[in-house]
Amino acid sequence: MKISPAVVLFTGLATFSVAAGDITGTVTLQGTPPAEIPIKEIKADPFCGKLVTDQPTTRFFVVGPNKELGDVVVMLKGISGKSTGATAEPVVLDQEKCLYVPQIVALQTGQKLLVRNSDPLLHNVHLTPKEKANETANAGKLNLPQMEKAPDLVYTFPAPENFLRFQCDVHKWMFAWVTVVDHPYFAVTGPDGKFKISNVPPGKYTITALHRKAAPNGIDKEIEVKEGADTTVDFTVELK
Template sequence: MGVMVNQKFKIKNSDATLHNVHATPKINTEFNFAQPVKEQVNEKSFDKPEVPVRFMCNVHAWMFAYVGVFDHPYFAVTDKEGNFKISGVPNGKYTVEAYHVKTHRDGPGVSKEITVNGDTKADFTIELKK
């Protein structure tokens, strides 16, 4: 998922079992706390842009997720087919960047220059290294 810098987001434990929420950013401040109670909700935020921030549960090592932290509100997460929609973008010239954890872990994503004028469509292809 994506969040904005300093935007508070909620982390909820939907399971009737113990989890820990361990964020391992490289730029922002690392945190780790326990959620032993079902329906427990904690609020957190990050104060610097960073893509991606990895979240993991050390109680269950197979549980992990990635969060993008942006300094603007124009971002989206694709669906299963790779489609996405960013709403409310003012008309003008922009650079759109696509990110995938397998291809752009340590560098910038694939980017494309576009001009927005009302509803605008932009296609991207992310290629795996051969």
């Protein structure tokens, strides 16, 4: 049988995509986190107070019934210049009921971050990058008011940076933390503590799990992604 070039090309692509693997795992917390603090200012605020029925609290530790830990950034280390951020879907950081949602965000270098105001009131978006390149790239947008129904504010970051801080100067309790990664191999754990990093090429890697309060510098593990196979790696974040 004669094989057409198109079939050869298709088979080649299929083989390539099968070779990559997913990395999945669960992050759990060991130890008892401090109690979250009620943000009484939200209830007391004449505008924000109307938007909430429950008493919002800080969200330092998002912990499940079996100590699953959410809001952990898991990423491969030692990879640079592999960002697909320029063509990736933008990431939304919303302001809802006078809180940032989500509070922990990760995105790639060059990927758009849309900061949205879903509230019927004024917020002020104030970011303080530590990497000079991230500051320079957003000059003029580092401290801006955002009115009700105003268009999204759009940011991009050229340099990797962990936990770049966003805050609102109108509502002093509002913080979000944005981690910028120079490749697509990262994830943030959900409230179930689980993460999934897709399409990782085979190879040996250092993978790290960062929690802003309990593991800000990351917990490293060595892993190997074998051709066409999925890899599981779990992390335990210890409270000291």
